[in-house]
Amino acid sequence: MALIALSLSLSLASPVLAQAVSDPTPLQYRDAAEEARFHALAAELRCVQCQNQSLADSNAQIAHDLRREVLVLMQQGNSDAQIKQFLVDRYGEFVLYRPPMEARNALLWFGPPVALLIGAGVLVWVVRRRSRGIEPMDKSEERW
Template identity: 85%
Template sequence: MPTPRTAFPPRPDLHGWLRGGLLLAALLLPWAALAQAVSDPTPLHYRSAAEEARFHALAAELRCVQCQNQSLADSNAQIAHDLRREVLALMQQGRDDAQIKQFLVERYGDFVLYRPAMDARNSVLWFGPVVLLVAGAGVLVWVVRRRSRQLQPMDDNEARW
């Protein structure tokens, strides 16, 4: 006699999947800890507290060229460690903040500055949003006026049911 068939297929072994997932997580967890950002291998040595304060203020104004959304002071990328050492070395050579920024701009472009100077190349970034806002408001006013001219006033007879 044949075995009766059920309407539903057998359930997958969910406990087996769960155990496999936990095993995989347990195997990958130590590797995830190793993938954390590297700390600065050579700590910076400041000559004075004033130099340290100036350095931190300057590093906060510079952007990490790899991370793109972090300042040089906040980034843990290897290039950020290198750039921090470079900035401190330039400071200790007697260069002022403007000269250090100019050195980095020549090397990496205006992107390295959080507040780049306004010039013809980046004027679209400074004024583009305002121009788009004014143009959008102008188009909106034009469309509303055009539609209001197209609507015809209703007679008193048409307004009654």
């Protein structure tokens, strides 16, 4: 009975625990151009906690902190490339939605298309091989 009560209380409390953290103080932009640049840059960066959300979309506390840090770096005069490099140095290339193509990550860029082509080639080879191996049967060779 106690186990049922515990699981019921946890299931009722889970929506409260799962709520997103709200940003207590909104970001202050100098002008509309800075705001547009900030939103474009935040959309190109990945939340380091959520993994499948951009920095702009995430409600995790670290995303709020990183958005604030990105804005401060922008207001200090850093370029987008400098801000991205700062975050890559701190969190790794995972923070970039579009990492640069380099020799060490070429498999990530070219692996899926190459695997698809190899699979299509194997499929064509198997179909052709089977079609050559099956000969039409004469009516006289039918067996009941």
